[in-house]
Amino acid sequence: MNSRTNRTTVRLLYLLSSLLYLLFTTPAHAARIGDLSETSLWDQALRFLTFQDPSVRYALLGSMLLGISCGLLGSFLVVRKMALVGDALSHAVLPGVALGFLWNMSKDPVAIFIGATLAGLLGTAVVNLLKQTTPLKEDTALGLVLASFFAVGICLVTMIQRLPTGNKSGIDKFLFGQAAAIGAADVQLMAVVTGLVVVVIALFYKEFLVTSFDAGFARAVGLPVQAFHYGLMLLLAFAVVIALQAVGVVLVSAMLITPAAAAYLLTDRMHRMLLLAAVFGMAAGALGAFLSFLGNNLPTGPFMVLAATAVFAAAFLFGPRHGIVARWWRQRSRAARIQRENTLKAIYHVLEARNFQGEGVSFSELAERRRETEEEIQVQAAALARHELATLPGEADALFLTPAGWQTACAIVRNHRLWELYLTHTAQIAPDHVHEDAEKIEHVLGEDMVRELERRLNYATKDPHGKVIPGVPVMLETKPEATPGYGRSA
Amino acid sequence: MSPPPLEIHDLTVAYHKKPVLWGVDLVVPPGKLVGIVGPNGAGKSTLIKAAMGLLPVSSGWVKVFGEPVAKNLRRVGYVPQRESVDWDFPVSVMDVVLMGRYGKLGLLKRPTKADHDKARECLDKVKMLPYANRQISNLSGGQQQRVFLARALAQESDLYFMDEPFSGVDAATESAIIALLHELRAAGKTLLVVHHDLPTARNYFDMLLLLNMRVVAFGPTEEVFNYETLQKTYGGRLTILSEVAEAVRVKG
Amino acid sequence: MNELIPLFEFQRVFVTPWTQDFSSSVWIVLMGFFVATACGLVGNYLILRRMALVGDAISHSILPGIAVAFLISGSRGSLPMFLGALVAGAVTTVLIEVIHKKSRVKQDAAIGIAFTSLFAVGVILISLFASKVDLDQECVLYGEIAFIPLEGMVEFAGLTLGPPSVVRMALVTLVVALLVGLFYKELLVSSFDPALAFSLGINSTFVHYALMAMLSVVVVSAFEAVGAILVIAMLILPGATATLLSHRFPVMLGLTVLHAALSAVLGLHLGVWLNCSLAAAMVVAGTGLFIAAAAVFGYQQTHAHEHSQNNNLRGRRGD
Structure with missing residues (x-):
């Protein structure tokens, strides 16, 4: 695990640094997105893919960064069965966004970041308070906090929009997200937060793992489980807040849950799930930014969410092990x-x-x-x-x-008769009750189990109906297929 | 004389001001295999959780090897109930057993090769080494329980708390577990095991703690396991009493 | 800051709405009351069944249903909207079930995936066909309750009844109240003990889907007034407040209606004072009522219910 988690961390850091390289080295010339109004889809796509427009680069980088941090933290939400906590938290940040905006009546990333993080944490604290001091259950508490914080946020947002300066503030972009509104300062903040998330998860991987899997055991070995829980909530609030501008308050939770759930379907190890979720989140972010760029004034969030959903649907349907197909x-x-x-x-x-x-x-x-x-x-x-x-x-x-066919036929008949004999002999079941059962068992008995049965039945040669139990002719290759099912029960 | 592995004094635990455990006093001598038995809701799991400091206690104190339990957690091993975790969690058998080493590792440190070797050794003891790289949902109930035991072994503790290690396991696992418990006891460890099944309790354990919110009786199995104390523990529950009567009859 | 929060003028906040602007205020308050009552009555059962977040999911995911209904029928008629919402509600319920049952993704994540995807589809449809769909993104979020008085009036048999959306909402509320009254015991029993319901011959699956259908209809009719997200507050707040104040279900239903009325009236005054979205203001007023109830009664109830006899209902569900 040592080297594997290290490798995962290294890969993530590599991903991050190549993104930053892209940001600071590509030359900037050409018009900003909004400058051209009459363009064809093809032109728009070309403009996006050549990365000449700095705002395109910011939008793309920002979307990918937020995809990484949301994917990583969302993985922990999914395995802890706390997906809807993410939903509540992401709606609860809205009043914080509005208050951060009011701080100096501008879209100052840092003020909004602080305000939104505080509101998100307050929201999760209120959920806990409600669970502990009232008879309300968790789902009701989550829904309550989600909706009432959001209502306060909407009140504030509509009040801001009524102000003379507020109308062109762009605060409404926080609802559904507009990746094109991401600026250099935003990307820097996003890079810092994503770097922090990667480093913290890498450093405390084993603690996050054990507290998520078995909190009781983690406490029994002396780990501060509560501290890790709140640490995770804090990082989560950070991830939600940096994602707001591009994804929007309403759909941020999807960027937390959907890429992580897709990763959950594809792997059985936490470190691989983290890596996959980060990659999926990044891909969904990039694709969403690209698609919303193609149209005129389209919101980014819904496109990112649909890109993530497409990844999930692919994993759900075509996953190699757990997929439906x-x-x-x-x-x-x-x-x-x-x-x-x-x-x-x-x-x-x-x-x-x-x-x-x-x-x-x-x-x-x-x-x-x-x-x-x-x-x-x-x-x-x-x-x-x-x-x-x-x-x-x-x-x-x-x-x-063929010889192989003859061998298989003998093996199946042998399995059937051996099992009938075992049931009548050892389990004292009447001979006329055993056929149905043997019809099923004959297909799943493995060689080891057959040896064991033969030994227990003293190598009997006749089944309960008096028919001969065939031996299996020895041949070059043995059973045609491995037998699933056997070996599971100890 | 060295301090006892576990000393509990006047321990009371309450949920919402309703006591679940009441004035528990207990001194467990070293090197004993102790069964904790009692009816449903008697507070068996609560007792071991409170003893490890996992639950807030209303009054009383717990000492482990003469120190408050929080200071001596490294000498305590724990096997939680199998149902307490999500077995779909994306970890392998090896990952789970390595968690037993985390307490000794401390923050920021990664498991070393020595830890991996230790984990492998513990898996081998419960005959689960061939499954080391399996994801844990692909295991039977008995195998899952063995993985939890291997994790506790990897803790290399001196005092073990086990919450229903025999529940929902097959006969082979049950006898493997009991052999392992005897081996641990032979190595001088002290074990407290929550147990559900009265008839086998008499054969498995050196000492029994009969619990029903309070300590009804605690002592060597042959002294404690009699009709009177069991009736006190289980009250008027007829089905269990007839089971007990049968067990007493077999013993006599 | 002074610009943000207008001066509190008693005359403007409390008197003018009921004198000068009476004709618009009364319809807004009535609409708020009907929405909160219908939502609250259904929401009580959601809370009881621990399905509060399914309500959240459905209220989001009816959006594509509404958008598609608009695009196909080209009108804002009630029937296409109801049909679209019912289909979308059914799709959500089925999607959640399929994701949760056919893979190892747990129910909470399944809910999160299903409703965000559908909501995203809805938002995209609305922004792509903005000119054809008489809806915008803001309306989706917090509704247009303030525009109700501008709708004109519905007349029936020579009587002026009121603006069409209010009349429609009143009908929906009436139907919900009737259904809750008629199937009172079926809903209650199947919500709190499906096994008992089965032994009494009540089909819990049918009750479940009927409740989901009722939820979809209520949500879609409330949608125009309060938007997709504030609906959740209307679903949960009245019931949650009532839960703190009483443990007897009939009393809870009564308190739900009271909470709905109070939040509609107080919300209007709050919205007029702060000059903000009236629907959001109603939810904030309802939250205030909840906080008051929690501050006064919440803590006592926790401890009382450990011992209270008539609380076996919640105790059973807690197992």
């Missing part, structure tokens, strides 16, 4: 394997019924045995042939097992 595919291939094994079993039964005389099994025999039509049998036979478990000589409507 992958799971559906696994289920399907398992069902297909069980189908093949059942056909093989039926072939074995047919052969057994004629005392293993003759090698070929005709489709009609098989159809009768399985109580299915010959067409269905043909499909199954084709599936067996595809997996080289049987051969289908063209002229006859019959199939012949």
